[in-house]
Amino acid sequence: MKDHRGGWLRAMLLITFLSHQTAECAAKNGRAVVEHHPSSYWEQPFSQPYFDNTTKRETTTTVGQSAYLHCRVRNLGDRAVSWIRQRDLHILTVGILTYTNDQRFQSLHSDGSDEWTLKISSPQVRDSGIYECQVSTEPKISQAFNLSVVVSKAKINGNSELYIKSGSDINLTCIVLQTPEPPSFIYWYKGDNVINYSQRGGISVVTEKQTRTSRLLISKALPADSGNYTCAPSTAESASVLVHVLNGEHPAAMQHGNSSNSGAATRTLALLLLLLHAGSFAR
Structure with a gap:
């Protein structure tokens, strides 16, 4: 049994040796050795x-x-x-x-x-x-x-026009809407100029990038603080609000009151004319 196994092993080694020799001879003579596969490489x-x-x-x-x-x-x-x-x-x-x-x-x-x-x-x-x-x-x-x-836009909470009594605080909150990433910065402008913190005391800005909000606080506002305030994020359209700092009564309220009184007087006059007209027909 051992002789049979030894003979089989020697035969396999001889076949392998002869195969390598054949390949080397073919390579030396410039002939290509083609290996056969069941399918091409790219079909695997x-x-x-x-x-x-x-x-x-x-x-x-x-x-x-x-x-x-x-x-x-x-x-x-x-x-x-x-x-x-x-x-x-x-x-x-x-x-x-x-x-x-x-x-x-x-x-x-x-x-x-x-x-x-x-x-x-x-x-x-x-x-x-x-x-x-x-x-x-x-x-x-x-x-x-x-x-x-x-389209990413900034929004300042509240109305587009704000009336503040002199001595009160200007408190503006800006929110950046529809932005996939937090803005890298949010600037505040008064008119065309970035708000200068050293210009006067009592100005602070708190920006929270993750919540995409920025708050501007100007304490003890004066009439000189009146103007157009703009919130300008790095990657969004800006938003603005017009701030009026007044010493006296709210002009809008005064105007509203005057227009209300005027309207009431007009309605009263129309009613009197209607009654007089009806009385003349009765006679």
């Missing part, structure tokens, strides 16, 4: 490109703030990655080349990376929609990304 399931589904598929940005859509393709090989706008099937980029006249669209890719990023500079509301990351396999494979471009 493990070699096909596929998407990394851990990437973010929903993106929200504000008007004017660059948007980035990140598509990650594993095992790409020699295939090409394209970005296509779904609403009109317009090809935006192929590889790192831009295929549209709108130069706001750009494909970002680093050598050796699996990530192909579509950058949209200065996006507008009309740019909202579905974008497809497509790989040139047969059949083609694609992954959809949803972009929402919103």
Whole structure:
């Protein structure tokens, strides 16, 4: 039994040795050695490109703030990655080349990376929609990304016009609406100038980025503090309020009172004329 096993082992070693010798001879003589496989390499399931589904598929940005859509393709090989706008099937980029006249669209890719990023500079509301990351396999494979471009606005609580009695505090609260990320800063202006804290005492600003709010407090306001106050976030439309600091009575209240008295007098006069007219007909 041992002799049979030993003979089998020697035979296998000899076959292996002869195979290597044949391959070496063929290589020296310039002949290619063709290895036969049941199917080509690219037809193997493990070699096909596929998407990394851990990437973010929903993106929200504000008007004017660059948007980035990140598509990650594993095992790409020699295939090409394209970005296509779904609403009109317009090809935006192929590889790192831009295929549209709108130069706001750009494909970002680093050598050796699996990530192909579509950058949209200065996006507008009309740019909202579905974008497809497509790989040139047969059949083609694609992954959809949803972009929402919103208009971020600031809002100052209260009316657009504010009346303050001299000696009272000006207390303004600004809220930034519809912004996916907290603003990097929120400035307060009086007229065209940033509020100068050193100009007078009693001015404070408290900004909370996470809640997207900013509060302006001017204590013991004087008539000189009257003016147009503006809240201007870094990535949102600004909001303004007109502040009047008065020494006397609220002019709007006075006007309202006068108009009320005038209206009452007009109604009384009309009633008297109607009664007199009716009396003349009775006679």
